[in-house]
Amino acid sequence: MRIAELGRRSGVPVPTIKYYLREGLLPAGELTSPNQARYTEDHLRRLRLVRAMVELGGLSIAAVRDVLGALDDPEKSLHKAMGTISAAMAPPDLDASDEAAREVARAFVERQGWTPRPDSYAFKALVAVLTTARDVGHERFTGVLDAYARACVPLAEADLDYALGADSEDEALENVVVGTVLGDAAMAAIRAIARRETSERRKDTGSPPNPEPDC
Amino acid sequence: MRIAELGRRSGVPVPTIKYYLREGLLPAGELTSPNQARYTEDHLRRLRLVRAMVELGGLSIAAVRDVLGALDDPEKSLHKAMGTISAAMAPPDLDASDEAAREVARAFVERQGWTPRPDSYAFKALVAVLTTARDVGHERFTGVLDAYARACVPLAEADLDYALGADSEDEALENVVVGTVLGDAAMAAIRAIARRETSERRKDTGSPPNPEPDC
Known part of the structure; x- marks a missing residue:
């Protein structure tokens, strides 16, 4: 899906998604053209998890990054x-x-x-x-x-x-x-x-x- | 006690106490000269309560003001x-x-x-x-x-x-x-x-x- 749909389905504004991408809280999408990327259900799931931690848990961006690091740790x-x-x-x-x-x-x-x-x-x-x-x-x-x-x-x-x-x-x-x-x-x-x-x-x-x- | 002692006994830095005074989270002390005030044990107790709400509870200044309003409500x-x-x-x-x-x-x-x-x-x-x-x-x-x-x-x-x-x-x-x-x-x-x-x-x-x- 495109970033607009990711925003619509997650309820997270597109500028916020772009911020999370820059901060590494969300892995980059697959580039389909030099300035367009495609996102998957995995991105949506991860985005919702980030949102839960930020909005309900009150976690800082740095704290969210630590938790995601633990989830992705081999x-x-x-x-x-x-x-x-x-x-x-x-x-x-x-x-x-x-x-x-x-x-x-x-x-x-x-x-x-x-x-x-x-x-x-x-x-x-x-x-x-x-x-x-x-x-x-x-x-x-x-x-x-x-x-x-x-x-x-x-x-x-x-x-x-x-x-x-x-x-x-x-x-x-x-x-x-x-x-x-x-x-x-x-x-x-x-x-x-x-x-x-x-x-x-x-x-x-x-x-x-x-x-x-x-x- | 003077504001410096209030700071020492509460562990709250004096500039923060002055901020709380300006924001009305702490009642003014009794003026002993045009630019010096005296504070009581009640001030100390209230200051510690504010600190607990801000530091442990993560409450905003506005939220602390609401809670103090409920405590002071006749x-x-x-x-x-x-x-x-x-x-x-x-x-x-x-x-x-x-x-x-x-x-x-x-x-x-x-x-x-x-x-x-x-x-x-x-x-x-x-x-x-x-x-x-x-x-x-x-x-x-x-x-x-x-x-x-x-x-x-x-x-x-x-x-x-x-x-x-x-x-x-x-x-x-x-x-x-x-x-x-x-x-x-x-x-x-x-x-x-x-x-x-x-x-x-x-x-x-x-x-x-x-x-x-x-x-």
Whole structure:
């Protein structure tokens, strides 16, 4: 297909597609004349994936390039892809240097029986959250995290079932990326809906949604 | 305290504090001379909250202003604050207009026994996720969402317990904001750690982490 059709079918404006081509996020099309190229269904699929990462995941162009590199890596693996996508989704200037917060994070993962690498982005992201919690005077928030961890185990199983329910390794890796990007966005939305419903229900059963100053 | 001390104690550079003051994210200090002002512990607390929203939550200045408005609203309520923070955390250009995706979202919330307002940001964010899932050829991803919903119920209980475990209504509202901003960041980090651990465990017990092309 021509670039105009690629734009129409993906919903991505043609100048944006040209930008992605220049930035190497999309492989060049097959030249059919000196200034015209033909694109395939593979281009469309890749373009949609880039769009999901940029629009829903809020990833920078550099971060998208890293993730696509992991997908195209000849020595790719599910594990490597998970690490790359975690790194790409993490805020760019994570501060995980606080020793006290690292200690709280270490104790937390140990309680779950987990052994993440201390230099992995996911662990560093957790340390950054704990550092901020303390800095904003909400150290008590760390007490909620064990409930989060319990909820995350069945989620991880569901995510992995999704990733592995693929017909090929390429597809499994794409599933990891999609599952993480869409999954984080979906979780935020569903958490917000569930919180509101739970608050409504507590109100209906008489538990005050707004505590009195003395309770 | 002087602005320099406010900067030192919050870790926010003084020019950034001045920018927040100009943008109205931080109330003016008490003038002690024509060009010197004094700041209080309340300023420090508010500044740290702004920093958490900007740095960890990735909120725009306009979104932070909306959330602070909800905290300072004389007719504030926990419910209103939840709606405002959901709106502020949602991507700015949510496309929730797709009728087929809205229908999938409606069926999903109905299955959970939930009744969110269709014009709430959380519901619209869910529709946007479902729209993207279909656009990128991952319609099957919607099948994972029931597992997400089941995980979100205990999370919502934990979040509300955190919000309501406050000494005052002001504090409860701040807990909602902190719980959402830190909570979404913490969930993303913990999910990534749990996914990796689960993948390791499956590998150890013989389930292949990378499926063969023919399975």
